[in-house]
Amino acid sequence: MPIRIPSYVAAVPPPRILIVYANPATTATPVAPYGAERIAHAFRVAGCEVQVVSPWLQWKPARALDALLDTFKPDLVGFSVRNVDDALIVRSAEGDTDLDTTFYLPAIRRLVQRVQARKLPILLGGAALATMPEGVMRYLRVSHAIVGPADDLVWRLGRALVQGTPFPEALPADPRVATLRDTGTVPVGNGTVPVGAGPIPDRARGDADAWRPVPGPTPRQPEWLALARARGGRVPVAFSAGCDRRCHFCVEASFLGWRVRPRPVDEIVHEVTLLRRAGVRRVWLAASELNVPDARHATALLHALAAAKLDVEVTGFLQPAPVDDALLDAFVAVGVDPATLSWEFGHLDDGLLRAGAGPANRASLDRLVDTYVRRGHAVLGGSILLGAHPLETDATVDSAIATARMYDAALPGGLGLAYAAGGRVYPAAPLGRWVRDHLAEAGPHLYGRRSVGFVAPLVFCRPGSPRALLRRIQDALVGCKGPMAPLNAEAAATPAALAAEKWINLAVLHAAAADVPAAEHAARAALRRAPDHPEALKQLGLVLANRKGDVDGALVVFRRLAGVVSVPAHVAEVEGVIQQLVALQATAAAGAP
Numbered sequence: 001m002p003i004r005i006p007s008y009v010a011a012v013p014p015p016r017i018l019i020v021y022a023n024p025a026t027t028a029t030p031v032a033p034y035g036a037e038r039i040a041h042a043f044r045v046a047g048c049e050v051q052v053v054s055p056w057l058q059w060k061p062a063r064a065l066d067a068l069l070d071t072f073k074p075d076l077v078g079f080s081v082r083n084v085d086d087a088l089i090v091r092s093a094e095g096d097t098d099l100d101t102t103f104y105l106p107a108i109r110r111l112v113q114r115v116q117a118r119k120l121p122i123l124l125g126g127a128a129l130a131t132m133p134e135g136v137m138r139y140l141r142v143s144h145a146i147v148g149p150a151d152d153l154v155w156r157l158g159r160a161l162v163q164g165t166p167f168p169e170a171l172p173a174d175p176r177v178a179t180l181r182d183t184g185t186v187p188v189g190n191g192t193v194p195v196g197a198g199p200i201p202d203r204a205r206g207d208a209d210a211w212r213p214v215p216g217p218t219p220r221q222p223e224w225l226a227l228a229r230a231r232g233g234r235v236p237v238a239f240s241a242g243c244d245r246r247c248h249f250c251v252e253a254s255f256l257g258w259r260v261r262p263r264p265v266d267e268i269v270h271e272v273t274l275l276r277r278a279g280v281r282r283v284w285l286a287a288s289e290l291n292v293p294d295a296r297h298a299t300a301l302l303h304a305l306a307a308a309k310l311d312v313e314v315t316g317f318l319q320p321a322p323v324d325d326a327l328l329d330a331f332v333a334v335g336v337d338p339a340t341l342s343w344e345f346g347h348l349d350d351g352l353l354r355a356g357a358g359p360a361n362r363a364s365l366d367r368l369v370d371t372y373v374r375r376g377h378a379v380l381g382g383s384i385l386l387g388a389h390p391l392e393t394d395a396t397v398d399s400a401i402a403t404a405r406m407y408d409a410a411l412p413g414g415l416g417l418a419y420a421a422g423g424r425v426y427p428a429a430p431l432g433r434w435v436r437d438h439l440a441e442a443g444p445h446l447y448g449r450r451s452v453g454f455v456a457p458l459v460f461c462r463p464g465s466p467r468a469l470l471r472r473i474q475d476a477l478v479g480c481k482g483p484m485a486p487l488n489a490e491a492a493a494t495p496a497a498l499a500a501e502k503w504i505n506l507a508v509l510h511a512a513a514a515d516v517p518a519a520e521h522a523a524r525a526a527l528r529r530a531p532d533h534p535e536a537l538k539q540l541g542l543v544l545a546n547r548k549g550d551v552d553g554a555l556v557v558f559r560r561l562a563g564v565v566s567v568p569a570h571v572a573e574v575e576g577v578i579q580q581l582v583a584l585q586a587t588a589a590a591g592a593p
C-alpha cells in the first residue's frame with residue numbers, strides 16, 4: 001500500500017541551513033569543525049537540508065562564503081565561532097608588546113556582515129561564544145545565539161523550522177538561548193543584564209539536565225578528513241561535555257552548569273570505528289577533561305577501544321586527580337605510553353591550588369608523581385599557568401618553581417612542563433567575574449584593552465607583566481632535565497609562517513581533489529614563504545612523484561627534505577622514497593633510446 005504523504009511535508013521544501021565554521025586560526029595540525037559537524041547532524045536529523053562551509057580553508061574566505069550563499073541560498077546561517085582569540089598571552093620571553101594574542105573576531109565580523117548585507121537571519125554558537133556571550137554577540141552585532149553545547153536545542157529549532165515556524169520564533173525557550181534586544185538588555189541564563197553593565201552572570205545549573213548529545217556517528221567534512229590524514233592532525237570524537245572543577249582562570253565548567261555529561265561508550269567506539277575505516281589513525285577525545293568527575297568513564301572507554309583492536313592513537317585533556325593505576329593501565333592497553341600524556345596542573349603552589357589556581361591540590365600532584373615513579377614512567381608531562389590568580393605573589397611563584405624543580409629531580413626523565421604567564425579574562429570564568437567586581441584592584445594587573453564584555457584580548461597578570469613573568473619562570477627552570485618550554489611555543493606566528501601553513505593545507509586539498517596544477521602551485525607557494533618546511537617539501541614531492549610522474553623533480557625535493565627531517569623514523573622513510581626514485585630514474589635511463 002502506498003505511503004500517504006501529508007500535504008505539508010510534500011509541499012514545503014525543507015529549510016536550508018548553512019553552517020559557517022568561523023575559525024580563522026591556522027595551526028600546523030588542522031582542527032576540524034567538529035561542533036559545526038555535530039550541529040549540522042542535529043539539524044539534518046530534524047529534517048533540514050544542511051551544508052557546512054569552512055571559508056578559512058580557502059585563500060579568500062569571503063569568496064568561498066559568497067559562493068555558497070549564491071548556490072545554496074540558505075534560509076538561516078549559523079556561525080560556529082570556535083575561538084575568540086588564540087589565548088596565547090605571550091609566546092616567548094622576547095618581544096616589545098604587552099601581549100602576543102591574535103584576536104579573531106574582526107575577521108569573523110567581516111563575513112558576518114556579508115550575510116547581514118543579504119538580510120539573512122543569523123544564529124551564533126560555538127565554544128568561543130560560551131566564554132563571553134555578550135561580548136561576542138555585541139561585537140558581531142548578531143541578536144541570536146545558543147550558548148554552550150547545543151545538540152538538543154538545535155534539533156528542537158530544526159523541528160520547529162521544518163514545521164513552518166519562522167526564525168527567530170522557532171528558537172526553543174531555554175536558558176541557553178541568548179537574545180540581544182534593542183531594549184538595552186541581554187537575557188541569558190535565568191536573568192537579564194542591562195546593556196553595558198558588563199559580563200553576563202553565571203548560567204543556570206539546570207542546563208546540564210536538558211542537554212543530550214545528538215545520537216549516532218557524526219558525518220564528517222571530507223576535506224577535513226583529508227587534511228587530518230595528510231598532516232597527522234587528530235580527528236575529534238566527543239567523549240563528554242562539561243566540567244565540575246572550579247579553576248579560577250577557566251571558563252569550561254560554566255558550559256553545563258559545573259556538571260559533566262558523558263557520551264555512551266558504544267557510541268564513541270562506533271564513531272572511532274567509522275573514522276578508522278576512513279583511514280584516520282589519530283583521534284582526540286573531545287572533553288574538558290577525560291577524568292572529570294572521575295576516571296571511570298575514560299577507563300571503560302579505553303578498554304573498549306583496546307578490545308575493538310582499532311589500532312588508533314588516542315589522547316585528550318587530563319587533570320591530576322583522581323588518577324589510579326586502572327586509568328594508566330587502560331592507556332597502556334590501548335597503546336598509549338603514559339609518559340606522552342599531558343596533565344593540567346594549573347599551578348604548583350598548594351595555597352593557590354586550594355584557592356582555585358588548578359583542578360587539584362599539591363597532595364594530589366605529589367601522588368601523581370609518586371605513581372609515575374613507582375610505575376617506571378620516565379617523564380611526567382603537564383602544564384601550569386602562573387600569574388592568573390589575584391592571590392599570586394612573588395612567594396607563590398617561587399614556591400611553584402621550587403616544586404617544579406623537586407618533581408623534575410624525582411622523575412627519571414624529569415618533569416615535562418609547558419608554562420604560561422597571565423590569564424585571559426573570560427567573563428564567564430571566576431577570574432572574569434572577580435575582575436568585573438574589583439576593577440580598581442585588578443586595574444594595575446590588566447594588560448590589553450578593556451571593552452564591553454571583555455571581548456578584546458584582556459589579560460590579568462601578577463606579579464609583573466606576562467612577558468616578565470614568563471622570563472622569570474624560564475630563567476628559574478634552567479638546568480632541569482625534563483623537556484620544558486612556554487605553552488604553544490612552536491605555533492606558527494609570523495605572517496609568512498601562517499601563510500605557509502595555509503598554502504600547505506590548500507596543496508593537500510587540491511591534491512585530494514586531483515587538481516594537480518593547483519596542488520603544485522600551492523606547495524610551491526608554501527615553500528616560497530618557508531623554504532625548509534618539511535610538510536611543504538613532502539606535499540610538493542608527493543605531487544611531483546605520484547600525480548605528475550616527474551621523477552627527477554621529486555628526487556630534488558625529497559633530497560631537500562632529507563636535509564631537514566630529524567625524527568629517525570621520518571629520516572628512514574624519506575631515504576626509502578629517495579631509493580625508489582633513484583631506481584625509477586635508472587630504469588627510465590636504461591629504457592631510453
Ligand code: B12
Pocket residue numbers: 023025026027030031032034035036038039077078079080081082083084085086087088123124125126127128131145146148149150151154233234235236238242250251252284286287288317488491
Ligand atoms: C579539544 C580542544 C582543543 C584541541 C582540539 C583537538 C582536535 N583535533 O580537535 C586542541 C588542543 C588542538 C585545541 C586547540 C586550540 N584551542 Co581548544 N579546546 C578544546 C575543547 C576542550 C573541546 C573542543 C571540542 O572539540 N568540543 C566538542 C564539540 C562538539 O563542541 P563544540 O565545538 O563546543 O560545539 C558545541 C557547541 O559549541 C555548539 N555549537 C558549535 N557550533 C555551533 C554553531 C551553531 C549555529 C550553534 C547554534 C551551536 C554551535 O554545539 C556543539 C555541540 O554541542 C574546548 C573547550 C570545550 N570544553 O569545549 C577548547 C577551546 C575551544 N579551545 C580554546 C583555544 C583558545 C584553543 C587554541 C586557540 C589554543 C592555542 N593557542 O593553541 C587552539 C586553536 C586551534 C584551532 N586551529 O582552532 C578555547 C577557546 C576560547 C577562546 N579564547 O576563544 C576553549 C574554549 C578552551 C578554553 N578553556 O579556553 N583545543
Ligand code: SF4
Pocket residue numbers: 243244245246247250251252253288289319344358359
Ligand atoms: S582547567 Fe580543566 S579541570 Fe579546571 S575547570 Fe577548566 S576544564 Fe575543568
